[in-house]
Amino acid sequence: EAVKWFRRSAEQGHARAQNCLGRMYLREGVFQDNKEAYAWFSTAKANGYREAESFLGIVMKKMTKEQIAEAQFLSTEIYNRIEANRKD
Numbered sequence: 001e002a003v004k005w006f007r008r009s010a011e012q013g014h015a016r017a018q019n020c021l022g023r024m025y026l027r028e029g030v031f032q033d034n035k036e037a038y039a040w041f042s043t044a045k046a047n048g049y050r051e052a053e054s055f056l057g058i059v060m061k062k063m064t065k066e067q068i069a070e071a072q073f074l075s076t077e078i079y080n081r082i083e084a085n086r087k088d
Contacts (some may be wrong), residue, residue: 002024003021003024003030006020006021007021010040010043011081012082013047013085015047015049015052016044018041018043018047019040019044019051019052019055022037022040022041023055025037026055026058034059034062034063034067035070036071038067038068038072039071039072039074039075039078040078041053041055041056041059042071042072042075042079043078043082
């Protein structure tokens with residue numbers, strides 16, 4: 001249930017919720033998905049949430065270069081979708 005609410009807030013552009021969602025994908029609350037965690041931490045960082053940077057470092061140590069590239073693409077998609085929703 002918490003994931004549902006964090007995702008709603010995260011998709012509305014709330015940086016802290018984006019970071020919390022990343023933490024959930026990293027190791028808390030849902031199945032572990034490093035790419036998803038990276039994407040949400042990266043989005044939170046882009047939105048000014050400084051704590052996300054340290055979590056990015058943690059998750060990157062668990063990923064291959066290919067996984068990081070895929071996660072960066074996912075992060076860009078998420079960020080662009082959030083920005084598009086802000087304009088509406």
